[in-house]
Amino acid sequence: MGYSLSILLSYFSIIARLTSNGYTGVPFDENYYVTWANNHASVLDQGREVQLSLDQSSGAGFVSKQSYISGFFHMMVKLPDKDSTGVITTFYLNSTSGAHSELDIEFLGGRGGPYVLQTNVYANATGNREQRIHLWFDPLSDFHDYQILWNQHRIVFFVDNIPIRVFKNNIKIGVSYPTNPMQIVGSIWQSDWAAGGGNKINWTQAPFEAHYRGFDIQACNSQQCNNSWWNQDKYWELSPDQLKAYQHVRAKYLYYDYCSDKPRYPNPPPECPSNS
Numbered sequence: 693m694g695y696s697l698s699i700l701l702s703y704f705s706i707i708a709r710l711t712s713n714g715y716t717g718v719p720f721d722e723n724y725y726v727t728w729a730n731n732h733a734s735v736l737d738q739g740r741e742v743q744l745s746l747d748q749s750s751g752a753g754f755v756s757k758q759s760y761i762s763g764f765f766h767m768m769v770k771l772p773d774k775d776s777t778g779v780i781t782t783f784y785l786n787s788t789s790g791a792h793s794e795l796d797i798e799f800l801g802g803r804g805g806p807y808v809l810q811t812n813v814y815a816n817a818t819g820n821r822e823q824r825i826h827l828w829f830d831p832l833s834d835f836h837d838y839q840i841l842w843n844q845h846r847i848v849f850f851v852d853n854i855p856i857r858v859f860k861n862n863i864k865i866g867v868s869y870p871t872n873p874m875q876i877v878g879s880i881w882q883s884d885w886a887a888g889g890g891n892k893i894n895w896t897q898a899p900f901e902a903h904y905r906g907f908d909i910q911a912c913n914s915q916q917c918n919n920s921w922w923n924q925d926k927y928w929e930l931s932p933d934q935l936k937a938y939q940h941v942r943a944k945y946l947y948y949d950y951c952s953d954k955p956r957y958p959n960p961p962p963e964c965p966s967n968s
């Protein structure tokens with residue numbers, strides 16, 4: 693339609709570069725700690741990078757020291773540079789109290805591209821809201837920025853500042869919305885489910901190593917949050933440019949959406965119409 697994604701992408705990647713340059717200063721230890729398998733996690737580059745590795749003995753994970761109730765969360769991630777069938781690399785938010793909430797970004801490893809990014813939203817202990825997109829770049833060769841905006845009005849998942857998923861606050865039509873404190877998590881683990889179709893992880897390729905950068909946190913955990921930039925009315929809706937980019941991603945890269953999975957949900961869940 694004459695509308696060029698490449699212009700948009702270059703516009704957004706400039707923003708991504710500018711912002712990611714600003715991110716590099718904060719060392720891992722300031723905001724995060726390793727919770728799972730210290731011997732499979734290495735802090736590199738004076739605290740600016742963390743490597744998590746998966747082998748037959750263990751995966752690994754880290755979490756934020758604090759929990760948050762809103763923010764613009766992000767992590768720069770470079771995926772294992774291997775045949776990573778059956779390997780799941782994650783960046784997500786997980787509730788630390790109350791009925792379970794989770795905002796997930798999961799990379800489902802595979803053999804060659806295109807690579808699959810799965811998102812999911814749990815609120816009040818209900819999930820099963822998977823969406824999957826193919827990434828439009830090679831996430832193994834470089835760091836890219838994966839982001840989650842969470843305020844009282846909506847949750848937006850982004851890749852390099854391009855919106856890939858919107859989950860609005862639909863409490864008025866009875867759809868639960870995450871409001872309890874959540875912790876930021878990064879992890880790598882093995883899953884036969886993700887390998888799919890009887891495929892298996894190829895352990896002779898181990899260790900599988902995921903790299904994370906960008907340990908600054910723009911989020912807050914008290915009522916004082918109300919004046920934070922991500923809670924301002926500008927962030928209650930996508931801008932017209934973001935909306936175009938979102939529609940383009942949905943048209944071109946979205947290949948699984950629970951909302952259109954008829955066998956699974958003969959009647960689409962109530963939140964679906966307003967989020968697409």
Ligand SMILES: *[C@@H]1O[C@H](CO)[C@@H](O)[C@H](O)[C@H]1NC(C)=O
Pocket residue numbers: 786787788789877
């Ligand atoms: C989420 O956090 C809870 C409470 O800290 C913990 O028990 C649970 O294992 C975590 N789940 C995930 C998927 O990280």
Ligand SMILES: *[C@@H]1O[C@H](CO)[C@@H](O)[C@H](O)[C@H]1NC(C)=O
Pocket residue numbers: 791816866867868869
């Ligand atoms: C959360 O789920 C419980 C049990 O299904 C339900 O009783 C409650 O009303 C829900 N709360 C919200 C805020 O949706």
Ligand SMILES: *[C@@H]1O[C@H](CO)[C@@H](O)[C@H](O)[C@H]1NC(C)=O
Pocket residue numbers: 894896897
């Ligand atoms: C597993 O990896 C090894 C080492 O790279 C390779 O030689 C072998 O062909 C792989 N096996 C499968 C089933 O892909």
Ligand SMILES: *[C@@H]1O[C@H](CO)[C@@H](O)[C@H](O)[C@H]1NC(C)=O
Pocket residue numbers: 844915916918
């Ligand atoms: C902040 O916003 C919440 C939720 O909208 C509201 O309940 C609370 O009163 C506000 N707090 C302040 C200090 O404005």
